[in-house]
Amino acid sequence: MAAKDAAPLALVCGGGSFPMAIADSALRDGRPVVLFAIRGFADPVAVERYQHEWIHLGAAKELTSALRRRGCRDIVIVGNVLRPHWWQIRLDWMTIRLLPRILAAMRGGDDHLLSRLAEFVEEQGFALLGAHDVAPDLLVPAGVFGSVPPRPADLEDARIGLELVRTLGPFDVGQGVVVAQRHVQAVEAAEGTDWMLERCALLRERGRVKLPGRSGVLVKAPKPGQDRRVDLPSIGKRTVEMAAKAGLAGIAVEAGGVLAVDVEDMIREADARGLFLFGLDP
């Protein structure tokens, strides 16, 4: 195991299995890792398997002190902290002093908030990296995965979807759309990909959208101009399950711009359900 960098990589981790996938990838690459697990969000059982520290959401001073104590320089922030309760947030003095900047940043959309976060991290002498920087093997590459090839009409739908996500970029709207037979079925905004796919399933169930057999493509891509160090879109086995329930023919993502945590499981699921998986050249 040849450490590429003596300083351990800091993974500030919220919920879900994503942080562990990133940690495993970095460790495979020979880089030591410390998880800074956010209380109430990070999975306590999974976290135990790694070097870790528990931190409170919102406690900037607690985090920066822990990072320095562990000798970390590079930070990756990963995992969800959706819907925090007030009692899960602990504002320390450093955070309170930062509040005016945080509130100002919150007015300008997610991208704005995230770039302010990166700015703060760097002011403190750390470097904010993206999951793709430390675990490039998790990025979906170009071409077909699994055993189901997309039909030409599917690729046409996929291209329309990619174009749409790019057009939506300046509005800081979601990174996912569903296109079927050249018609846009759904556009993801604050609800997230899962809700959007549930909606697509309902649209067909209730006959509001009529489509033959498996048709339609879920397209995911990062917003243009988005800071890719935070909140890169992702897909996984669950995405495939939900796309299948929605009656879609497959999933297309921007190659190199979307993460997959559980590629083998995802491909197995897609093959079993007859869905294609495709990485679109950007």
Next chain:
Amino acid sequence: MAAKDAAPLALVCGGGSFPMAIADSALRDGRPVVLFAIRGFADPVAVERYQHEWIHLGAAKELTSALRRRGCRDIVIVGNVLRPHWWQIRLDWMTIRLLPRILAAMRGGDDHLLSRLAEFVEEQGFALLGAHDVAPDLLVPAGVFGSVPPRPADLEDARIGLELVRTLGPFDVGQGVVVAQRHVQAVEAAEGTDWMLERCALLRERGRVKLPGRSGVLVKAPKPGQDRRVDLPSIGKRTVEMAAKAGLAGIAVEAGGVLAVDVEDMIREADARGLFLFGLDP
């Protein structure tokens, strides 16, 4: 009652109360009206109050014959024919001969289909008009309605929404979006405005979106380049009820580009619930 045109206006009418609002407006204007009520969709009780003929969905020859028998030249198509069952559709010989053109048009998005429809109507010697041509008093004008004024921040959200609807135009996506505190909450595609507003209500109920008090604006506007003779967006009392449930501060529409069937009821509802109604200068 001074008939502006000897030929009665033909209103091909689907479901909902919209066709009757258009008919009343044209009649008030001194123009005779015949409803061509689509079986299974038009409201049989409401239709009885007007000169009318019953027709089958999909029977082009039946319709054109009835139109000629009644001496109609100008046609308005209005009301919904959502989710028809196969037994409600009767394809006559004329329709069957048109099928290749219909199917080709269906590949190109709603706008494309509608402009083909207008083309067909005109080939047959009729003129396709929009609801706004015969009932301009139903178009929402510019400015504030009712007693609740929008705040500057609401108007900012409304402007972002209008810009977004316009940007989505080339993709033939829905005519409605919800913007709150400069963030896009929801984009309407195949699901329609009601579902989108239900989703916004759920997003807040489940804490996925956190907003103080009444905030956010429903914005509706016609797609740029859309043939306004068919499918102009509309709002009404029900829209206000649903926007209120979603916790929104109000509704803003493109002035002159959106129909309101029940303006008085709608304003009364908005006033009672504390929502603003605003017509945005295009």
